[in-house]
Amino acid sequence: AEANVGVVGLAAMGGSLARNLAYHGNKVAVFNRTYARTEKLMAEHGDEGEFFPAKTLAEFVASLAKPRVAIIMVKAGAPTDTMIDQLADLMEPGDIIVDAGNAHFPDTIRREKAISARGLHFVGCGVSGGEEGALKGPSMMPGGSEESWKALKPIFESIAAKAEGKPCVAHIGENGAGHFVKMVHNGIEYSDMQLIAESYDLMRRGLGMTAEEIADVFEAWNATELNSYLIEITADILHEKDKKTGKPLVDVIVDHAGMKGTGTWTVQSALDLAVPVTGISEAVFARGLSDQTELREEAQKQDFQVGRSGLEGMPLEERQAFVNNIREALYASKIVAYAQGFNEIQAAAKAYGWDIDLAAVARIWRGGCIIRAKFLNRISDAFESGEANVSLLFAPYFKDALETADHSWRRVVSRAVNFGIPVPVFSSSLAYFDGLRSKRLPACLIQGQRDYFGAHTYQRVDEPGVFHTLWAEKDRPEIKES
Numbered sequence: 001a002e003a004n005v006g007v008v009g010l011a012a013m014g015g016s017l018a019r020n021l022a023y024h025g026n027k028v029a030v031f032n033r034t035y036a037r038t039e040k041l042m043a044e045h046g047d048e049g050e051f052f053p054a055k056t057l058a059e060f061v062a063s064l065a066k067p068r069v070a071i072i073m074v075k076a077g078a079p080t081d082t083m084i085d086q087l088a089d090l091m092e093p094g095d096i097i098v099d100a101g102n103a104h105f106p107d108t109i110r111r112e113k114a115i116s117a118r119g120l121h122f123v124g125c126g127v128s129g130g131e132e133g134a135l136k137g138p139s140m141m142p143g144g145s146e147e148s149w150k151a152l153k154p155i156f157e158s159i160a161a162k163a164e165g166k167p168c169v170a171h172i173g174e175n176g177a178g179h180f181v182k183m184v185h186n187g188i189e190y191s192d193m194q195l196i197a198e199s200y201d202l203m204r205r206g207l208g209m210t211a212e213e214i215a216d217v218f219e220a221w222n223a224t225e226l227n228s229y230l231i232e233i234t235a236d237i238l239h240e241k242d243k244k245t246g247k248p249l250v251d252v253i254v255d256h257a258g259m260k261g262t263g264t265w266t267v268q269s270a271l272d273l274a275v276p277v278t279g280i281s282e283a284v285f286a287r288g289l290s291d292q293t294e295l296r297e298e299a300q301k302q303d304f305q306v307g308r309s310g311l312e313g314m315p316l317e318e319r320q321a322f323v324n325n326i327r328e329a330l331y332a333s334k335i336v337a338y339a340q341g342f343n344e345i346q347a348a349a350k351a352y353g354w355d356i357d358l359a360a361v362a363r364i365w366r367g368g369c370i371i372r373a374k375f376l377n378r379i380s381d382a383f384e385s386g387e388a389n390v391s392l393l394f395a396p397y398f399k400d401a402l403e404t405a406d407h408s409w410r411r412v413v414s415r416a417v418n419f420g421i422p423v424p425v426f427s428s429s430l431a432y433f434d435g436l437r438s439k440r441l442p443a444c445l446i447q448g449q450r451d452y453f454g455a456h457t458y459q460r461v462d463e464p465g466v467f468h469t470l471w472a473e474k475d476r477p478e479i480k481e482s
């Protein structure tokens with residue numbers, strides 16, 4: 001028993017993680033259900049470090065030094081459950097099972113409960129950065145017990161991405177906290193991606209720019225406060241030409257967006273927690289709409305005769321000004337999406353009893369993960385200082401950014417409406433901001449309606465208690481119910 005860590009499941013992500021571990025001096029036991037895959041990994045990369053390939057799970061467990069650390073990277077759902085059970089049967093109290101897949105956090109809570117009852121540790125760990133991240137340095141979000149973190153810390157720190165010299169990994173909180181935070185990361189990823197897509201659409205259809213021209217714009221934006229991995233790859237994608245037709249590749253890709261579920265979970269959980277995550281929800285629904293094949297085909301046949309205007313004829317100077325408006329609107333909407341995502345994490349921490357350091361979450365998202373971005377430095381500072389405790393929008397740096405972007409944001413949303421170009425995340429983020437800022441909301445009228453048809457009662461602004469108006473009676477008396 002020599003290996004200090006093991007990886008089960010050697011598909012793209014698991015294989016890359018195992019190689020990353022070995023490359024950084026860990027002694028890595030590896031196991032895959034079909035041994036051929038293990039053999040292939042060893043043939044291609046066995047010389048990158050110290051590996052202990054196992055033919056059976058028993059052999060795999062036997063090759064691990066105590067306390068054993070086994071990282072599972074298999075398909076989410078039933079395959080993960082099966083693997084956890086088989087490992088737990090072979091392992092001993094004190095050993096640690098890590099699920100590094102994109103598990104749904106309630107599953108992680110359930111699994112942690114079952115495994116810890118057997119004296120073992122179970123750690124649900126969010127891992128972001130795709131295949132390349134797993135290989136070269138992911139952002140890692142482990143949950144589970146403090147005790148298990150002590151054992152995992154040196155191993156995880158050895159392979160995580162580095163941001164300003166610090167490893168992008170932190171213990172997020174007990175049981176499902178790590179997978180919860182990874183889930184919200186993905187929700188934010190959805191809104192980031194949709195905002196970039198809306199910006200592209202405004203420039204392409206609204207301003208009539210070419211893919212190449214837009215690629216240059218994103219490239220330039222990457223040198224601003226928008227600097228991020230997603231902006232960078234967007235420029236790359238838009239520069240790409242299709243080998244077959246010579247057209248921009250983006251023009252030959254089918255416009256139906258897929259999703260594996262993490263965005264949907266983020267919204268479902270936000271609904272349970274009653275936290276408005278309007279940016280993320282609209283991003284999920286926008287993907288959903290894109291994939292409504294029949295509905296979209298039928299809508300084409302309808303050929304709606306509605307007014308809309310493009311801006312192709314706009315003078316160059318004005319066009320450039322509008323592109324700048326889009327950049328500022330994108331930044332403002334992005335801030336809102338992050339504010340909402342962090343609010344969801346805060347609410348979950350309260351509901352599930354997790355002690356989550358939001359500044360640390362922002363810090364470990366600065367490198368390795370899909371949403372890595374320069375402005376996460378500002379976000380971690382804002383949580384560190386306590387300025388963002390209630391909402392990120394109230395931290396002076398972000399408040400100022402919103403005020404600066406305000407004119408552009410409104411211009412972009414109103415122009416988009418005129419063009420007939422959907423900007424669900426731009427506009428819902430602005431609506432959230434305006435809603436939040438409003439001293440009085442028309443919710444008073446909704447309370448009146450609820451009381452009218454359902455006797456649901458209301459509260460008064462000038463007197464404590466619960467009131468109901470007898471709407472059916474002629475002089476509509478108000479009664480105080482409590």
Ligand code: 6PG
Pocket residue numbers: 102127128129130186189258259260261262263369370
């Ligand atoms: C990451 C990604 C990763 C993956 C998602 C994408 O952080 O590395 O988020 O987890 O790409 O599965 O999810 P969709 O298929 O739902 O877009």
